[in-house]
Amino acid sequence: MSNIANILWVDDEIDSLKSQILFLENKGYQVSALTNGHDALEYLKDNIVDVVLLDESMPGITGLETLAGIKALHQHMPVVMVTKNEAEDVMEDAIGSQITDYLIKPVNPNQVLLSLKKIIDNKRLVAERTTTAYQQDFRNLFMALSSNPDYNEWMDIYKKLVFWEMEMGKSDSPEMQEVLSTQKSEANTEFSKFISRHYEDWVHPRSTESPIMSHTLFRFKVAPHITGDKPLFFILIDNLRFDQWKAIQPVFSESFRVLEEETFYSILPTSTQYSRNAIFAGMLPVDIEKRFSQQWKNDDEEGGKNLYEEEFLAAQLKQLRLGDMRFSYTKVTNHQDGQMLVNSIHNMMDYQLNVIVYNFVDMLSHARTEMEVLKELASDETSYRSIAASWFEHSPLHQALKKLAGKDVRLIVATDHGSVRVKTPHKVIGDKQTTTNLRYKHGRNLNYDANDVLAFRDPSAAGLPRPNVNSSYIFAKGDGYLCYPNNYNHFANYYRNTFQHGGISLEEMIVPVVRMVSK
Incomplete structure (x- = not known):
């Protein structure tokens, strides 16, 4: 150990523990010994201690009473209960009082050493x-x-x-x-x-095998699990990266057991308008535009871009010969929607398929770009994951799912795309019709460094509609982001280290699809 750790050992038979104390001191610990709870509480008022080893059965005040006093003085003080008493109720009281470890006498020195290492050196x-x-x-x-x-x-x-x-x-x-x-x-x-x-x-699969992508996700990963015997909940959390899924997985695991944890590829652009519509339509955007010309909106057109997902899903279910099946579709874009979901989720047990689209993580990503306080809170990958995990744990979505705990349901959690922290600005020149996205752009007269982007001069080659004659698409790679020459330095600095999506990166394209059942 680099620093000497201070141990307080409280036991009314402390003299019998001298050899154990000597063993710990030889291992580099500083051990103070006391024989009762009153002295221990007085000692802790004035002395810094790293761990308390506490006997449960002592005259005067008991170990559990002493434990309560220690927690009142120092709420997060690690306490190891050392006792001869193997009674289950004593163990439960000690655990309920937030002890750090529980050792049964007689303890050998290595047991104590291991416990201290777990606490101090872990x-x-x-x-x-x-x-x-x-x-x-x-x-x-x-x-x-x-x-x-x-x-x-x-x-x-x-x-x-x-x-x-x-x-x-x-x-x-x-x-x-x-x-x-x-x-x-x-x-x-x-x-x-x-x-x-x-x-x-x-x-455009010819002879080559292709992965499961946005437009084939529902057909291969959701539809096969729609059966008549129990309801299926397909929960799509917008903009959820694989690492964010891993961060929230422990909360899911409290109520659900993971059967299959996989990933699939988001289509390009890795943005909600394209990838999520593709998931529900079961088609590439170029085909959605052909079949649903009134509903499809290109980036440069007015109006909401994801207003017809339920209609797209109904058409796909019909194509998959599931058109007679009753399903529910719920989209949550604000806290009020979330509370309505909590109140209504028990009614969804009557449907074979329940689709829930939850928009929080995407809002977090965009808010983080605009709000200085969130830039501080989510300054890197670790804190970005942490905020997502904290959100989910306290979210209406988690409350709603807890209402399903213990009910016989299937659950599939997926997303439409991820996001990447951008660091490297690239100059792009375009006309007034060029879109403003940072990770992809389409327009008629784009000028760029070919090394910085993947370009499709023919959008249909990428399964994309052609918004205008001579429109082409470009996609930023890795941690790049696309800035105009006008006011270039300002925008380059403003957006650097923000989380964006639409382009090509592991974080945006390889995203989770997880199948679970209730425990």
Whole structure:
């Protein structure tokens, strides 16, 4: 240990523990010993202690009474209860009073040492082990990136990078975090090349196999689980990245058991208007425009771009020969909608399929760009995940799902696209009809550096409608974002380190679809 930890051991038979105390002192701990709860509480008023080892059965005030006094003085003080009493009610009282660990006498020195290490040294030991394990896996990831991965292997690479990113959050090693960040950036560079080579073949499959994408998600990952015996809830949380799913998964796991955790590919542009309409229509945007010409709106047209999802879904269900099935469709875009969902979710048990579209994470992403306070709260990937997890835990969506706990339901959670933290501005010149999106643009006279973007001069090659004659699309790669030359420095600085979507990155394109059942 780098710093000496101070231990207070309280036991009315403290003399019998001298050999144990000596053992701990030889391991580098500073141990103070007292024989009753009154003295312990007086001692803790004036002395700094890292952990209290507390006997449960003592004359005067009991260990549980002493524990209550300790928590009143220092709410977060780690306390290890050491007792001969194996009675279940005593254990439950101690656990309910938020003890940190529970040891049954007689304890051997190594048991006590292990408990102290878990409490005091846990963070350091986990950090050291995480750093070592990532160093060992670094080469495996490097080799995977160098071996021309296919679309399945790219999903595995991204999941592994997310795993290490979340594990590295437990580490205090900025150097290793920087190494991981660099490796992730290199992965995104290679991924952008991969998408540039294969995307057109995916949306126009000939002989090549294509992954499950937005427009095939419902057909392959939702429809097969619609049955008559129990209701299916398909919950689409807008703009939910895979790492954010991993952050909220523990809350889901309280009530639901994960059967299948997979990823799929969002179509381009990785934005709600395109990818979410594609999910519900079961079609690429170019085909949605042809079949639903009145409902489809291009970026430069007035009106809402996602107003007809329920109509698109009904048409897809009919195409899948599920047209006679009763389904519900609920979209939540504000807190009032969320409360209505909480109040009405029990009525949805009568439907075979219940679709719930929840818009919070996308609002968070856009609000973070505009609000200085959120830029502080979500300054990096870790805090962005943390805010998403905190939102979900206290959200109406979580309240509604808790009402389903214990009921016999199926649950599929997915998203339409993710987002990426942008850092590198690229200049783009266009006419007045050019769209304003930061991660993709379409227009008639776009001027750009071909190295910065993936360009489709023929939008139909990417499965996209042609808004105007001679319109072409460009998509930013990796952490790039597209700025006009006018007032370039202002916009480059304003949007740097904000979370955006619409372009090509692992974070935007490889997104979760998770199947669960109630416990």
